[in-house]
Each structure stands twice: as structure tokens, then as C-alpha cells.
Amino acid sequence: MNEFQWWVLIVGLVAGGTIVGLLTANFGRRDADLEVDEQEAEATFIASHLSAGGRAVDRATVADVLEAHREYLGLPAPDAILPVDVPAGAGSAGDGYADDESDDVGHAGRRPTDRDLSGA
Numbered sequence: 001m002n003e004f005q006w007w008v009l010i011v012g013l014v015a016g017g018t019i020v021g022l023l024t025a026n027f028g029r030r031d032a033d034l035e036v037d038e039q040e041a042e043a044t045f046i047a048s049h050l051s052a053g054g055r056a057v058d059r060a061t062v063a064d065v066l067e068a069h070r071e072y073l074g075l076p077a078p079d080a081i082l083p084v085d086v087p088a089g090a091g092s093a094g095d096g097y098a099d100d101e102s103d104d105v106g107h108a109g110r111r112p113t114d115r116d117l118s119g120a
Contacts, residue, residue, distance in 0.1 A: 031070045
């Protein structure tokens with residue numbers, strides 16, 4: 001290759017990488033980007049929006065929920081998500097809920113895993 005072809009190749013790689021970077025970048029705002037006064041404005045907006053829909057929610061309650069949400073986002077990711085409220089009658093094999101009964105999957109004499117639980 002002559003010198004001109006190398007120059008075009010390098011410019012093409014840089015331009016292509018820049019385009020891919022811009023297309024895959026996330027420019028959305030995060031909770032960490034909000035200042036305190038904007039967090040208060042967000043709580044007021046959400047409270048008025050929910051109140052317009054017929055729900056009686058005050059700004060302080062919404063602010064507490066948003067603060068709890070921001071604290072939750074600061075925690076490490078959970079290993080598994082367990083259902084909080086198991087519907088009545090749940091607990092049978094194959095229903096998607098942990099029922100403490102191992103499903104028979106044959107692990108050479110060891111206690112097999114419960115297929116109702118998600119694989120972590």
C-alpha cells in the first residue's frame with residue numbers, strides 16, 4: 001500500500017469508531033445527575049401528576065419514595081429476585097415459586113435444585 005491508502009485507512013477506522021461510539025452511547029439522564037432542587041421539583045411534578053389521576057399523594061411521600069429508590073440503585077445487584085407475595089395456592093411444582101421441594105433432575109445423589117427457582 002502506498003502512503004495515501006494508509007492515511008485513508010486510519011481516518012476510516014477513527015471515523016467508524018467514533019460513529020459506533022456515538023450510536024451506542026447512553027445520553028439519558030440518571031438519578032445521580034439530578035441536583036437537590038431538581039429532585040424536589042420532580043417530587044412535586046409526580047405528586048401533582050398522580051393527584052390528577054385521582055390518587056391522593058403528597059409531595060413529601062413522593063420525595064421519600066424517590067430517595068428510597070436512589071438508595072436502592074446504589075446497592076449491589078441482587079443474586080436472585082424472590083417473589084414477595086406468593087398467591088394463594090402457589091407452591092406446587094412448576095408454578096414459578098420456590099416451594100422448598102426439589103424437582104427431580106438427577107444430580108448423582110446430591111439434592112437437586114428446585115426448577116421453580118430462577119437460575120442465578
